[in-house]
Amino acid sequence: MVETHAKKRPGSIAVRFGDTQVTYSALQALVDSTADDLLERTTPGELTAWSVEEPVDALATLLAAARTGRVAGPSDMAGMTLAAADHAPDPQPPFCVLRTAGVTGKPKSVALGESTLTAVLVDVAERLELLPGHRFLAPTPLSPGSAFAGLLLPLVAGAELVLVSPQEAQHLDLVQSRFQRWRPAFALAPPAVWQRLLAAGWAGAPDLAVISSGAPLPEPLARELASCTRAVWNAYGQVETSVWASVGRFSSDENTVSVGPPVAGARLEVLDGALAALPDGESGELYVGGPIVSHGYAGPSGTADAHFVPDPRGKDATARLFRTGDLAHRLPDGTIQVTGRREPVGVPAASGPPAPVSEEAQVIADAWSDLLGILDPPVHANFFELGGHSLAVMRLASRLQQAFGLPVPVADLFENLTIASQVDLVERLYEEQLAELS
Known part of the structure; x- marks a missing residue:
């Protein structure tokens, strides 16, 4: 993913983390040495661990796994062997395993394929007009979920990734100082983080495009962000759908926040219980189809999970739809708005963040x-x-x-x-x- 940029712009900064800065050529050298190590001590499909506490090494391990046919994942899975049958959406073996709470809230592991994830990231980078040399700030620490794969986005584009440490993330004044010091062109965080920053007095930046991901983006928050930045993007998806299934730009002229157009290789449908498409405006469950959808969770029972169902409009018998558990309806312009959750625990399904009652x-x-x-x-x-x-x-x-x-x-x-x-x-x-x- 970074080899081309290492050749074209070897001295450009790829990653900043604390006092450490790594150029694209240095990152490529780290990937090369990690790949040699993986080839020497592991077998094809064998999972090697990465640590969220060492983000530069973690990114290098992920990129090296993609090159060598190995798999990078959480430390508790180290030593396991995954094959193509372990449910990456590609026909090739998976290259990384990420954690997800899943639709039910119980932790599961999802195997991702490199070519599918790369296609998604390239498509998203083109939509955002994320270019080499742009700074991309991640004001939340590295995690073993979808946010980790999202950090590959600037590297695919040849941009500069700026990370914060877990200690820095706990102090909003330090996070705000990172925005002031590095003046990023883009920043990626969940809605809760954007809300915290605004509540703490962060004034935004006229040259900043914010990307909200990981949870529904409330319309009032989107509007407030749009008033103090140059653009607000809403990214929707799950680890099960190769991280992002759709990305759209919020417009202040609209009264709703849609999930945006599908990314390359994705299909979003609002269906009833019989998997029949519902007309515009009628609420149903949101399903994601297309080659970005994993075939199931990694492990012996993954393919049997009820949230992966045969896709009646798929290309072949292996095609799957993923039941997101989100309630949604299609807007007149063809985009989709998420309005709540299907069968939430302890609360009724409703628009906006539900409040627990027990x-x-x-x-x-x-x-x-x-x-x-x-x-x-x-x-x-x-x-x-x-x-x-x-x-x-x-x-x-x-x-x-x-x-x-x-x-x-x-x-x-x-x-x-x-x-x-x-x-x-x-x-x-x-x-x-x-x-x-x-």
């Missing part, structure tokens, strides 16, 4: 609000994609242990990254504690 859910939501600096976090949102990171997970474990009076293992929180699934976790831990006392 006592346990409220306690957990309050902890999230304090740690992430957001109000009313959605019960199905992924902790990492709202701006969380590994250190924040450890702080969350301490908070929940104090609130509920029982041990909350950090490892269990990493396996339950939504409020909904953490409610289930707390209830299970209560039951286990009672069983030990009886």
Whole structure:
């Protein structure tokens, strides 16, 4: 993905992280050495771990895996071997595995293919007019979910990626200073982070294009961002759909925020329970089709997951539709607006971020609000994609242990990254504690 830029612009900065700056030629050299190491100590399809605490090395590992036919993924999967049958959308073996909370809130692993993801990123870069030399700021720490693949976007375009550390991300004044110092042309973050920045007094920048991803973009927030930046882009998708299925620019003349046109290789449909297309304006569930859709979750039961269904309009029998769990309707211009979630836990499906109502859910939501600096976090949102990171997970474990009076293992929180699934976790831990006392 970066070899061409390393040849054309070897001295240009590829990545900045803290006091470290890495040129494209240096990044390519790191990829080369990592690829040699992978070829020596691993076999085709074998998964090698990357660490979110070392983002430059993590990016190099991912790029080296793509070149060598190996797979990069979370550390707890190291040593596993994945093949093409492990559900990357490409016919080739997958090159990376990312974590997702999935539609149900339970953590799952999705294998992605290089050619499909690259095609998506190239299409998005062209829409944004992201060019070599542009600075691209990521004001949230690296996470093992879709945000990680999104950080490849500037590298595909030959732009300069500026990262913040988990420690910096906890201090909004430091994040604001990064905007002031580096004056990025683009910045990518979930809506909650943009809301936190604005609430803290961030004034935007007239030359900045913001990209909102990872959760629905509320119309008032989109409008406020549009008033203080040059452009607001809404990116919609899931790890299961090669990260982004659609990207669209918000217009202040509109009263709604659509998910935008589909990316290359994607098809978005609003369907009823029988997978029949619904007319414009009628609400149904949003499905994503096309070659960007994974064939299932990585693992023995992945293809049997009910959220991947045969695509009646697909090219062949292997084509799948992904049930996003989002309620949506098609607008008169043909684009789609997401209005809520199908069967949310503890709350009715509705437009905007749902507020949890059970006592346990409220306690957990309050902890999230304090740690992430957001109000009313959605019960199905992924902790990492709202701006969380590994250190924040450890702080969350301490908070929940104090609130509920029982041990909350950090490892269990990493396996339950939504409020909904953490409610289930707390209830299970209560039951286990009672069983030990009886």
